[in-house]
Amino acid sequence: MNVTACPACATLTWQCVTTQPNQLGESPFWHPLEHKLYWIDIPARQVLRMEKASGIVQTWDLPSEPGCIAPVAGGGLVLALRHGVFRARQWGEPLEQIATLDYDPNFMRANDGKCDALGRFWIGTIDETKSAHSAALYCLDCRKDRAPLLERKAGPATTANGLAWSPDGGTLYWSDTPSHAVHAWAFSAPLATLTAERTFHQFAPKSASLPTDDYGGRPDGAAVDVQGNYFVAMYEGRRVCQIAPDGTMLAQWETPAQCPTMVCFGGEDLRTLYLTTARQKRGTEELEALPLSGCIFSMRVKVPGLPVNFFLD
Secondary structure: OOOOOOHHHOOOOOEEOOOOOOOEEEEEEEEOOOOEEEEEEOOOOEEEEEEOOOOOEEEEEOOOOEEEEEEEOOOOEEEEEOOEEEEEOOOOOOEEEEEOOOOOOOOEEEEEEEEOOOOOEEEEEEEOOOOOOOEEEEEEEOOOOOOOEEEEEEEEEOEEEEEEEOOOOOEEEEEEHHHOEEEEEEEEOOOOEEEEEEEEEEOOOOOOOOOHHHOOOEEEEEEEEOOOOEEEEEEOOOEEEEEOOOOOEEEEEEOOOOOEEEEEEEOOOOOEEEEEEEOOOOOHHHHHHOOOOOOOEEEEOOOOEOOOOOEOO
16 A cells, blocks of 8 residues: 655654554544543443543543544543543542433443534444444433433444534534445534435555555545544554545555554644544464554644533533
């Protein structure tokens, strides 16, 4: 695979910011009030956070696999786990269940998700059978002291990923990873409705006739910068891609792990691009060649990203 970057970005390089690798790192976000990076390790059933200044990483064990997390206005986290959606008032405090996702947890779990600008928690799911195509995208609204309202918004899918919004909030991006496609909808924020679905960018699928080194990967977690460019981690493709609002590929950067999983913007100026990666179920030869697989990486970029949205309840 030929991994290229635009001339202005050619000097950008990744730095490893953690020393203990995760099995499957996901759902990173930068907390602007705490000045900490949060993420999860799905099979380890952990939430982790790192203070940028010291580099100290704290871990929090959970009762089942987390799929995604988001900060809560007023403190704490909202977490989508295999067996439900929960609210924690502070780091490490007891979990309060606020919703149950409509699936059989023996075969499905929560996956990629985040909050929209109005404080609703959007949760994608994954069909672990890889055959029933029963994954979907849900929206959880707990605002204004109302009873939690959980609605299915998109699907069917196999592995929900790539959730993000354009800077003006008028476009929602979402992907079903095995399809190798990122889709876009016109998004009405007040009503949380999705219309006019279109294919935003189609990546080449894996082919038996294609040499392994030439496979570009499939779209995993994503984030958007203030200019509306969509940054997506390409699982098994060893790259992060930057795609313009019109769907044109702008740049791509080789990563220090074969399986990058998700990006987010952080740091005080939101010009640090953080990247989670995976090492779970990867071969010995690959891990010997890429020993930092599973670590968190960062890269300074020229254009800041959008800040994390907080959950409102």
